[in-house]
Amino acid sequence: MANTKKSTTTAKTTTKKRSNAGSKKSNPIVITENKKKILFVASESTPFIATGGLAEVVGSLSKALAATEKYDVRVVVPLYSDIKKEFREQFSYLGNIYVHLAWRNQYCGIFSCVKDGVTFYFIDNEFYFKRPGCYGYYDDGERFAFFSRSVLEIMPFLNFYPDVMHCHDWQAALAAIYLKTNYCFREEYQFIRALFTIHNIEYQGQYSLDLLGDLFDIYGAYQHIVEYKSCINLMKGAIECCEKFSTVSPRYAEEIKCEYYSHGLDPIIRRNEFKLTGILNGIDDVSYNCELDTHIFANYSAKDFEGKKECKKQLQAMLGLPQIPETPIISMVSRLVSHKGLDLVTNVIEEFLQSDVQVVILGTGDSHFEEFFRKLSEKYPNKLSANIVFNSDLSRKIYSGSDIFLMPSKSEPCGLSQMIACRYGTIPVVRETGGLFDSIKPLQNGYTFTNYNAHDMLFVLRQAVNDYKNKEEWTKLMRRACTTDFSWAHSAKEYESLYLNMLK
Numbered sequence: 001m002a003n004t005k006k007s008t009t010t011a012k013t014t015t016k017k018r019s020n021a022g023s024k025k026s027n028p029i030v031i032t033e034n035k036k037k038i039l040f041v042a043s044e045s046t047p048f049i050a051t052g053g054l055a056e057v058v059g060s061l062s063k064a065l066a067a068t069e070k071y072d073v074r075v076v077v078p079l080y081s082d083i084k085k086e087f088r089e090q091f092s093y094l095g096n097i098y099v100h101l102a103w104r105n106q107y108c109g110i111f112s113c114v115k116d117g118v119t120f121y122f123i124d125n126e127f128y129f130k131r132p133g134c135y136g137y138y139d140d141g142e143r144f145a146f147f148s149r150s151v152l153e154i155m156p157f158l159n160f161y162p163d164v165m166h167c168h169d170w171q172a173a174l175a176a177i178y179l180k181t182n183y184c185f186r187e188e189y190q191f192i193r194a195l196f197t198i199h200n201i202e203y204q205g206q207y208s209l210d211l212l213g214d215l216f217d218i219y220g221a222y223q224h225i226v227e228y229k230s231c232i233n234l235m236k237g238a239i240e241c242c243e244k245f246s247t248v249s250p251r252y253a254e255e256i257k258c259e260y261y262s263h264g265l266d267p268i269i270r271r272n273e274f275k276l277t278g279i280l281n282g283i284d285d286v287s288y289n290c291e292l293d294t295h296i297f298a299n300y301s302a303k304d305f306e307g308k309k310e311c312k313k314q315l316q317a318m319l320g321l322p323q324i325p326e327t328p329i330i331s332m333v334s335r336l337v338s339h340k341g342l343d344l345v346t347n348v349i350e351e352f353l354q355s356d357v358q359v360v361i362l363g364t365g366d367s368h369f370e371e372f373f374r375k376l377s378e379k380y381p382n383k384l385s386a387n388i389v390f391n392s393d394l395s396r397k398i399y400s401g402s403d404i405f406l407m408p409s410k411s412e413p414c415g416l417s418q419m420i421a422c423r424y425g426t427i428p429v430v431r432e433t434g435g436l437f438d439s440i441k442p443l444q445n446g447y448t449f450t451n452y453n454a455h456d457m458l459f460v461l462r463q464a465v466n467d468y469k470n471k472e473e474w475t476k477l478m479r480r481a482c483t484t485d486f487s488w489a490h491s492a493k494e495y496e497s498l499y500l501n502m503l504k
């Protein structure tokens with residue numbers, strides 16, 4: 001790949017050349033007539049690059065839609081250097097164009113590959129994306145402005161104009177904004193409809209208004225579209241510009257109309273309420289399947305949970321916990337940040353550890369939480385195992401080897417872990433918020449509590465630990481959890497009707 005790639009221009013390149021004059025190889029994509037064309041625009045997607053739930057949703061929803069054979073589904077993401085070589089080797093180089101944004105004129109290489117019926121495009125610019133990780137740089141605004149602009153600029157190059165451009169989170173918000181402010185006046189772009197999905201309203205893409213023209217290339221006349229509380233707010237801009245917007249559970253769609261959950265955007269959400277839908281995410285139920293998963297110590301099924309005992313035994317051995325089958329393991333696989341409910345946990349965990357339980361933590365996050373769990377595991381080495389890493393192999397061993405899964409989030413747009421836990425017969429204890437409320441029903445497939453209160457959580461957790469002793473009833477509960485349908489089949493249909501509704 002290296003020898004086909006041209007060197008990247010720097011941010012200061014000022015040449016006026018705008019034509020798509022780069023080299024162009026023939027596009028290997030089969031043009032699928034009569035199918036509705038859906039283009040996902042996102043900052044990450046499985047299996048190529050993932051830092052969280054967003055990637056899982058983009059990867060698995062696009063796959064589910066393609067499987068219906070009714071849609072030509074394509075996904076565009078940046079070509080980060082963290083995308084592994086084994087994937088890069090499968091990519092073909094389609095060519096390059098130059099993307100104009102304010103005074104910049106930047107190289108944009110286009111790579112592609114087809115996976116599970118979905119065509120993926122990767123936007124290459126080493127200046128912006130040849131860095132470790134996906135986010136957290138001082139120039140993220142510029143990086144994702146370039147990415148979003150590239151999405152619109154590669155359309156003529158690919159001769160692909162989607163019916164629906166489905167943009168995810170603030171990093172793709174500008175694609176919806178540019179479509180409305182610059183591109184929809186051109187013939188080929190006029191029928192593209194934009195859907196904007198909010199995976200987490202906390203991250204809105206806020207910048208100083210001074211950057212409007214210079215960085216984002218938005219005309220002064222359009223300032224009101226992106227301006228909010230004296231700043232540029234890209235999420236707000238996308239909500240204003242899109243045909244429809246959605247979020248990842250019906251409950252969260254209601255919650256973000258309120259100040260408590262909206263991170264300041266509730267007036268905008270309420271004003272645009274007529275465009276809003278909440279669709280619960282699914283999970284990839286082939287990947288998360290206790291019968292087939294090769295990462296776990298033993299396979300088992302909802303009919304026969306025998307293998308789960310082995311998973312537990314080996315997990316305890318691996319983590320240095322006493323191998324006692326009767327002691328319930330309560331696990332958390334989570335980013336260690338406050339809105340995941342860590343304040344509640346740190347408040348009462350010592351009290352909880354006095355009973356006959358084992359606790360397993362997996363995840364990274366705020367250093368004070370990381371430190372808290374490290375110290376606690378030194379104090380209670382036989383009761384608490386703190387794994388301050390992100391490790392997807394270990395996460396599956398924990399999902400399968402534990403008995404109860406704790407997810408006490410303060411807010412949770414959807415949450416995937418509670419569904420994954422269910423798939424492995426591990427019973428979730430969740431707070432009734434967002435997608436946790438929509439997916440976990442008390443005594444049907446888990447336990448819930450309403451108020452964001454440490455002792456309310458502790459009370460329900462103790463109830464679960466107590467019920468665990470009743471093997472017969474607990475097995476029935478495990479069976480119900482394990483067989484709850486969290487596949488994309490249902491949710492993908494809801495997206496289909498949303499798309500069709502937009503295209504009317």
Ligand code: GLC
Nearest residue numbers: 053054199248413414415416
């Ligand atoms: C974000 C949300 C999470 C959701 C995921 C996928 O990470 O915080 O709740 O499940 O996006 O939509």
